[in-house]
Amino acid sequence: MGDLSEAVAALERLAESVRQLIDVTVTVAAPPATLAAATESVERVVAELRRFVPSPPPPRYQRPAPNTDPNDCFPYDLVIGRRSPLAPPIHFTWEAPKAIGRVRFGTPYEGPPGCVHGAALAGAFDQVFNVANVMQGVAGPTAKLEVLYRRPTPLFEELRFEGWQERVAGRRIHAVGRLLAGDRVTAEAKGLFVHLPPEDVLRMLAKR
Amino acid sequence: MGDLSEAVAALERLAESVRQLIDVTVTVAAPPATLAAATESVERVVAELRRFVPSPPPPRYQRPAPNTDPNDCFPYDLVIGRRSPLAPPIHFTWEAPKAIGRVRFGTPYEGPPGCVHGAALAGAFDQVFNVANVMQGVAGPTAKLEVLYRRPTPLFEELRFEGWQERVAGRRIHAVGRLLAGDRVTAEAKGLFVHLPPEDVLRMLAKR
Incomplete structure (x- = not known):
């Protein structure tokens, strides 16, 4: 170790x-x-x-275990991954039943002048929900994502994403979330996910 | 020059x-x-x-002119920008009235094993619509973005984004789009944008 x-x-x-x-x-x-x-x-x-890139590359995901730090579950993720230069990264904590993500976006993520790009925010919400789902042990691929941009989201300021499961109906997972800059809500989101049993996910992972 | x-x-x-x-x-x-x-x-x-980073940094956007290559309008954009390492980049052509974006996503954009991350696709659609809006001369910030993930989107394959304005009602711009892997539609999207007159955009830009 x-x-x-x-x-x-x-x-x-x-x-x-x-x-x-x-x-x-x-x-x-x-x-x-x-x-x-x-x-x-x-x-x-x-x-x-x-010279040191193996084929296939190193495992992308870690199986979540109880009390896992959510950041450790997605080491290479483009939103949360500490080993991904694409990721700001958003730093997550699991405050059951909510996934909380803290981040300051810098210049590479700029959209409108001085503001975070809508693309970065939409992508972030997808992974905010994914973290909430994985930490609840009921997770799977995104079926639908809806983001409402309420007001400009400032660059360089500490932001707080919140995401949680609203309800699980059969294999359908409904998640909701919001983004705060201080006490202002700058965006809200909803997600629909399809629960995949762990054995199906492992089968997908084995194909790598 | x-x-x-x-x-x-x-x-x-x-x-x-x-x-x-x-x-x-x-x-x-x-x-x-x-x-x-x-x-x-x-x-x-x-x-x-x-040592060579000026303050403020170089201009983020170029004013679109008639017959502009859409890629030249967003040099630093995190989706399309040829000068942004965050961008794959998606390569755009303007085939009026549609913005067409071609790209192969590599390993940094992986979500489910062998598939493009939903975060990358949601972000891409935001900018696909933005390009369509800018090329139509009626553009502004995103108010709402909705993405439907129909089936897994493969990594390493050539993908084709299509986005266009469905209708403009007052200041509200409704855009729709889809993503194709070969002839399979893997995702569809809708966007609502708020038209900002060019002088307001220039005022925002001047604040940089």
Whole structure:
């Protein structure tokens, strides 16, 4: 476990450095020669790391266990994953029966000037519900997602996502949620999910 | 213009190299020392480029002109932006009255095993509609987005987003769209947008 957690920590640090690189890439105004030198350095890192990419790649998901930190269930997720440079990441806590996600979105996620892109918010809600479903032990793929944008969501401010299961009817899971900037609700969402028994999910995972 | 297009091309190459770095970061299984060395190299690139980050950052949007390539309107967008490493990017063409977006999503966008994450698809539709609205000259922020996930959307396959304005009623813009993998519709979406006159958008932009 010592080696494993050392490797995990090293991967998380790499992902965080790549997040910073993404941020600087969308804000820099450097001479072409400087940009070309940076590109060459990045390409060298990519070439070095590619030597260590196994096929198939490392497992994408961890099976949730009781008292699991929800962040540990989705290490590579594009919303929550600490090992995914695409993820801000949103940091989740499970405050039963609610999934709570805290995040500040930076410049790479900008839509309207000074505001978070609607695309980032819609995507976030999908995973907010997914976390709530997984933590409740009744989860599965999204069938429908509806997002209402009530007012602009500010960039650079601490935001709070909340999502919870409203009701489960047969295999249909109905989830609802909202997004707060301070005490202002900036967006609300509803999701419909289809419960897949764990054995079906494991069968899908085995195909990887 | 020669210098400008050289800088733009250099930025696009940098963004593409960072995309490859993202891909390798979410698939690598290397010893901690190798990951630490990569992290240090990335941090050096970040430190070098940070010297060239102006405040405020470069303009986020280009004013759409007649016959504009839609990709040129959103250079830093997290869905379409060629200068955004977060963007796959989806490549858009304007086939009036439809915005057509072509893309293959790779491993960083994986949700269910072998499938594109619902978060990536929801976010993509928001911007598919935004492109359709901007190209029609009647655009503004998202009020509501609804996505129906009909069947799993495959990773690594060429996908085709289609989005168009269904009707404009006063300031309310109703858009609809769908996502195709080959001839299979894997998702459908509807969006409601609020038309903002260009002068209001420019006023928002001026605040940057």
